[in-house]
Every structure is written in C-alpha cells, then in structure tokens.
Amino acid sequence: QSALTQPPSASGSPGQSVTISCTGTSSDVGGYNYVSWYQQHPGKAPKLMIYEVTKRPSGVPDRFSGSKSGNTASLTVSGLQAEDEADYYCSSYAGSNNFVFGTGTKVTVL
C-alpha cells in the first residue's frame, strides 16, 4: 500500500484560510468514509483533529473542517492562528484491515 499524497507545505497569514489535500485511490480515500486528520507539533505525538471525513472531536475548534470529493480528502483551517503551525497528516482505511497515512504537510503561519 502506498502513502496518501499530500503537498509538502502550505502557508497563510493569521486570519486567513489554508486547505490541505490528501489524495489516494478508490481503494482507500475514495472507497471509505474513514478519513481522519492529525495535527503534530514538533516533538509531540499526533492529535486527532477530524474523523469520518467531516467530524470534529470534542475540544477541536470549529476552525478546522474536513471534506472529501472522489479520491481526495481535504482539511481546511480557517482563521489561521499561530498555534496552528504544525505538521498535518491524513489517514484512511485501506481495506482488508489495513490503514495508510498521508505523506504529511507542514503548515506555516506567515
């Protein structure tokens, strides 16, 4: 199984929005609604931000939203704040009890 494809980097000024894509295939992202997104600050463990494509866990700001179209899922961070600067990873169920992560995107707040 291959890693899902994410852009290496994305950036925006405070208050702006940034959208990160996560491209897979019909065997993973396109085939299931089990796409989740994780935020990882340097030296820290990943934190769940979005699950089942669009749902936010309790405590995650509503500035974070998820969507999916075909084989590509997206994470949008609206109203960027300094603390949103981090690496972001998508993950998807890939069938046959397998899971795959994305290549990761470094978000920079300018």
Added chain:
Amino acid sequence: QVQLQESGPGLVKPSQTLSLTCTVSGGSISSGSYYWSWIRQPAGKGLEWIGRIYTSGSTNYNPSLKSRVTISVDTSKNQFSLNLSSVTAADTAVYYCARFHAIRGYFDYWGQGTLVTVSS
C-alpha cells in the same frame, strides 16, 4: 483520561529483535470498542501504521512489515507489545502506541513516543 506509555530499549543491534511495550492507564484494554495499535515515524518523515490488536488477541499488520511483526496483548497487565524482528537501520524511528476506535476508524489517544535506534 486514557493514557498510553511506551517502554523498551532505545538501542537495538542490526538483525536483532526490537521489543516495545505499551502500558494503558485510565481505561481497560479489554474494552470492546477499541483496537490497540503501533505506529512509527522515522526522523523528519511521515507516519507509518505497523499493526493493531484487539482484546481477543486478533491482529492485523501492515503488509509491508507483516513477515517481521508480532503484536501481543496482556490484559492482566493492561499492556500490549510489539516485536519487530531482523531490524536494520531503516527501522530507526519514534515508535508510538495508540488507541484505535473500532467503529469510527480513528486513533484518538497516543503515547508520547519512544525513539528506537538500530545501530551496532
């Protein structure tokens, strides 16, 4: 609040077996709603799912690692473990244990991670 903590040697010699244990606190590893997983991350690189185990002992592994991975569970100690055999330098990484929601398909609680270096 569920907490997970990895433990094990930080240095393993090439060709030997990497062994790590994850201790779960604040909740029972026997809960039927969750799988217990291992994920790794080489320095400066992305996350890689290694595998998972259910409380019953049922396991699923990443096909690319399947021949070298064994995950086991000890419900009496509220722990689960990872064994990765025949390691090489490519297995050097931060290893995380994490709880996986069986129905909703996400990793919600993670350990802090432990660095394992493969070197002679």
